[in-house]
Amino acid sequence: MEIERAHEEFRRFLKRGDNRITPERFEVLDHAIDYKGHFGADELYISMKTNHSGISRATVYNTIELLAQCGLLIKRNFGENKTRYESNVNKRSHDHLICTNCGAIREFTEPKLHRLVKEISDQMGFESSGYSFNIFGKCTNPNCKLKKDDN
Amino acid sequence: MEIERAHEEFRRFLKRGDNRITPERFEVLDHAIDYKGHFGADELYISMKTNHSGISRATVYNTIELLAQCGLLIKRNFGENKTRYESNVNKRSHDHLICTNCGAIREFTEPKLHRLVKEISDQMGFESSGYSFNIFGKCTNPNCKLKKDDN
DNA sequence: ATTATTGCAAACGCTTTGCACTCCC
DNA sequence: GGGAGTGCAAAGCGTTTGCAATAAT
Numbered sequence: 001m002e003i004e005r006a007h008e009e010f011r012r013f014l015k016r017g018d019n020r021i022t023p024e025r026f027e028v029l030d031h032a033i034d035y036k037g038h039f040g041a042d043e044l045y046i047s048m049k050t051n052h053s054g055i056s057r058a059t060v061y062n063t064i065e066l067l068a069q070c071g072l073l074i075k076r077n078f079g080e081n082k083t084r085y086e087s088n089v090n091k092r093s094h095d096h097l098i099c100t101n102c103g104a105i106r107e108f109t110e111p112k113l114h115r116l117v118k119e120i121s122d123q124m125g126f127e128s129s130g131y132s133f134n135i136f137g138k139c140t141n142p143n144c145k146l147k148k149d150d151n
Numbered sequence: 152m153e154i155e156r157a158h159e160e161f162r163r164f165l166k167r168g169d170n171r172i173t174p175e176r177f178e179v180l181d182h183a184i185d186y187k188g189h190f191g192a193d194e195l196y197i198s199m200k201t202n203h204s205g206i207s208r209a210t211v212y213n214t215i216e217l218l219a220q221c222g223l224l225i226k227r228n229f230g231e232n233k234t235r236y237e238s239n240v241n242k243r244s245h246d247h248l249i250c251t252n253c254g255a256i257r258e259f260t261e262p263k264l265h266r267l268v269k270e271i272s273d274q275m276g277f278e279s280s281g282y283s284f285n286i287f288g289k290c291t292n293p294n295c296k297l298k299k300d301d302n
Numbered sequence: 303a304t305t306a307t308t309g310c311a312a313a314c315g316c317t318t319t320g321c322a323c324t325c326c327c
Numbered sequence: 328g329g330g331a332g333t334g335c336a337a338a339g340c341g342t343t344t345g346c347a348a349t350a351a352t
Binding site for chain 1: 305306307308309310311316317
């Protein structure tokens with residue numbers, strides 16, 4: 001089961017960094033990898049509270065950051081001045097098309113990108129640890145109509 | 152002179168959209184294209200206030216957005232949960248390398264990207280209006296040391 | 303026992319909003 | 328003169344922080 005593997009990976013990550021193993025951290029992990037689509041830290045907090053969790057905002061924010069460092073979550077930014085996350089468990093690397101009209105976010109995979117990032121970094125004297133690539137535009141989707149709150 | 156051209160372009164843009172021509176808007180334009188490097192809306196506001204302008208925050212935010220729509224400024228986002236801008240007057244299209252250690256931001260130009268964006272958009276049924284491409288990593292620069300406030 | 307982690311609430315930084323006044327058209 | 332634009336202050340939103348209580352080591 002992939003949740004077991006995620007727990008194991010997080011546990012190893014925590015030990016490696018001399019972080020303590022707490023039930024709260026695994027509670028956050030569980031909710032985060034369960035979450036469909038992209039989410040902000042506060043959304044996850046609210047969602048957990050709604051599900052009768054006793055977790056605190058501080059712990060959610062702190063843990064989410066650890067999960068991102070660990071690679072179980074990916075940090076995103078779609079130009080809305082808030083950090084978004086998405087589960088990286090059982091997903092392959094991808095980037096996003098963002099409809100500036102209705103807010104819909106679609107994924108695409110472009111294998112060329114990794115090589116390109118590597119080439120550019122080498123050329124510029126950078127040791128790259130990641131990248132972010134977003135394309136903005138309009139869906140050709142006929143019912144694309146200022147919904148503004150999909151993900 | 153390029154400032155004249157910028158004024159002219161902004162004036163045309165404002166008329167086209169039935170926006171009024173006000174001195175405040177051109178005051179913001181002047182300061183924005185003068186600003187070295189990337190800036191947040193509030194930074195520009197503070198900078199203008201420091202230079203004894205009577206402008207208001209609301210006007211700066213409003214005008215900057217118009218300037219971005221008009222193409223005289225480019226909107227950026229470097230993963231800090233705030234919108235950054237940079238002058239697009241007399242600059243050629245480029246993207247950024249961001250050092251996660253010292254915060255330095257360097258520019259690069261990769262001609263392949265436009266074609267790539269077009270290809271992906273076509274393939275996905277998107278009418279692209281722009282993209283954002285950032286590479287995160289560490290400078291190989293020896294005096295890269297957690298400065299956190301360059302641009 | 304020691305000290306990281308937690309929960310809570312308050313503070314923070316950037317951005318948006320409401321409203322009365324102004325001035326472009 | 329009408330209504331978009333302005334200035335101001337307050338509120339909004341996501342995020343961070345300080346501190347006392349708690350619990351992992």
